[in-house]
Amino acid sequence: MSRHTFPRGFLWGTATSAHQIEGGFAENGRGESIWDRFAATPGRISDGSDASVACDHYHRWREDVDLLQWLGVGAYRFSVAWPRIMPAGRGRVSDTGLDFYDALVDALLDNGIRPFVTLYHWDLPQPLQDRGGWSTRDTATAFADYATAVARRLGDRVGHWITHNEPWCAASLGHEMGEHAPGHRDAGEALRAAHHLLLSHAWAVEALRADATATDAEVGITLNLAPAWPASPREADRDAARHFDGSFNRWYLDPLFRGSYPEDAVADRVRRGDLEGHDLPFVRAGDLQAIATPLDFLGVNYYSRVVVRAGADGEPVVERVVPQEELTEMGWEVFPQGLYELLVRLEREYRPAKIYITENGAAFRDEIDTSGEISDVRRIDYLHAHLAAAHRAISAGVPLQGYFVWSLLDNFEWAHGYTKRFGLYWVDFATQRRIAKQSAFWYRDVVAASGMDGDARSTTVRRLR
Ligand code: FCB
Numbered sequence: 420m421s422r423h424t425f426p427r428g429f430l431w432g433t434a435t436s437a438h439q440i441e442g443g444f445a446e447n448g449r450g451e452s453i454w455d456r457f458a459a460t461p462g463r464i465s466d467g468s469d470a471s472v473a474c475d476h477y478h479r480w481r482e483d484v485d486l487l488q489w490l491g492v493g494a495y496r497f498s499v500a501w502p503r504i505m506p507a508g509r510g511r512v513s514d515t516g517l518d519f520y521d522a523l524v525d526a527l528l529d530n531g532i533r534p535f536v537t538l539y540h541w542d543l544p545q546p547l548q549d550r551g552g553w554s555t556r557d558t559a560t561a562f563a564d565y566a567t568a569v570a571r572r573l574g575d576r577v578g579h580w581i582t583h584n585e586p587w588c589a590a591s592l593g594h595e596m597g598e599h600a601p602g603h604r605d606a607g608e609a610l611r612a613a614h615h616l617l618l619s620h621a622w623a624v625e626a627l628r629a630d631a632t633a634t635d636a637e638v639g640i641t642l643n644l645a646p647a648w649p650a651s652p653r654e655a656d657r658d659a660a661r662h663f664d665g666s667f668n669r670w671y672l673d674p675l676f677r678g679s680y681p682e683d684a685v686a687d688r689v690r691r692g693d694l695e696g697h698d699l700p701f702v703r704a705g706d707l708q709a710i711a712t713p714l715d716f717l718g719v720n721y722y723s724r725v726v727v728r729a730g731a732d733g734e735p736v737v738e739r740v741v742p743q744e745e746l747t748e749m750g751w752e753v754f755p756q757g758l759y760e761l762l763v764r765l766e767r768e769y770r771p772a773k774i775y776i777t778e779n780g781a782a783f784r785d786e787i788d789t790s791g792e793i794s795d796v797r798r799i800d801y802l803h804a805h806l807a808a809a810h811r812a813i814s815a816g817v818p819l820q821g822y823f824v825w826s827l828l829d830n831f832e833w834a835h836g837y838t839k840r841f842g843l844y845w846v847d848f849a850t851q852r853r854i855a856k857q858s859a860f861w862y863r864d865v866v867a868a869s870g871m872d873g874d875a876r877s878t879t880v881r882r883l884r
Pocket residue numbers: 436439584585588643720778825832833841
């Protein structure tokens with residue numbers, strides 16, 4: 420039987436983020452974040468919940484490191500909560516805030532697990548939002564100071580740094596679509612926010628390279644990328660797909676790898692009235708050059724493709740064109756081939772030094788059966804198919820060096836609250852008990868063998884008892 424064996428040294432991991440798992444909001448002087456404020460606003464979170472307890476990881480982190488150790492992973496991606504480190508967003512640095520991550524890093528290293536630290540996974544300190552948040556350049560300056568504070572404490576041991584997680588989400592879901600904190604609906608503000616996020620990335624790269632002393636420390640950024648497919652061969656639909664690609668993928672890739680915003684996408688924005696004239700008024704001399712500082716790696720979060728058609732007003736419309744059973748609980752199409760195509764395109768068009776898949780995974784309606792097992796075979800199928808696509812991309816020459824399942828634990832899925840479960844571990848939020856889903860057993864085998872059978876899950880899934 421054919422096997423997919425990954426290259427020697429390929430890193431296997433899982434990912435989480437601070438706001439989604441930590442809880443412990445009131446602990447040790449943590450400041451308020453924009454997500455605390457957002458969740459406290461009625462109607463923002465679908466189940467009316469918030470993340471004040473979440474997975475209680477702030478108190479149970481040792482137990483969670485044990486889960487990682489049991490899985491056998493060589494890497495763990497987590498984020499640092501800026502409001503724990505600088506409760507006011509700038510100025511005073513909290514040593515007790517840093518202590519938490521310091522101990523976590525040591526515990527990971529003691530277990531042979533490499534920490535991949537994300538500096539910003541969306542939990543901006545509220546005091547910075549009160550002064551304009553990402554729509555101001557000042558927030559980028561504050562971010563660089565925060566990066567310095569974290570690098571000075573953890574930089575002797577952390578070898579992998581991710582400045583931002585998914586700046587498109589922070590900028591557009593947060594400032595244009597109103598679905599994420601701070602919940603604004605202003606396309607122009609979103610473009611300013613996107614630029615300041617990229618600029619803050621550039622300044623943080625500089626800070627990390629100056630202060631992270633671990634040998635061979637690597638610095639990168641994580642983007643959420645999705646190939647855009649036209650709903651039909653019609654010219655208008657193909658143009659809608661180009662438009663979507665420009666505002667979603669290339670708006671970030673081009674500045675980072677080419678030092679410019681994509682001209683066609685800028686023109687689309689001007690046509691929509693989101694920008695006046697062809698200038699991007701928020702871009703200052705030297706910004707794009709700084710943003711294009713070469714990175715050690717690109718982090719890629721991949722969940723699905725998007726299918727796009729032209730709307731009546733000429734604007735692109737994202738369509739669901741697939742039968743219900745191929746969708747995950749998020750309503751996202753299962754489309755592993757898109758991962759292969761994305762990786763090959765990145766290699767061809769942007770030539771990143773290395774790529775890590777920093778998130779890939781799926782929410783399904785998991786259930787515990789009478790014997791206490793969670794047979795999440797659809798998640799296993801999903802992960803299996805995406806890993807097979809990743810393996811194919813490596814064979815095609817893509818410098819892919821690691822893969823992180825989203826997520827280690829079921830957690831607070833942003834505006835969906837606790838209604839979407841992505842974990843390899845089920846979390847019973849009433850008792851905080853963690854239960855390994857069948858996918859955790861499956862992933863453990865994949866990690867141990869650094870690969871899996873070429874055939875579908877039926878051959879790899881065994882009964883647990
Ligand atoms: C990504 C986020 C992550 C998680 C997954 C499902 O966009 O980075 O925090 O919510 O989606």
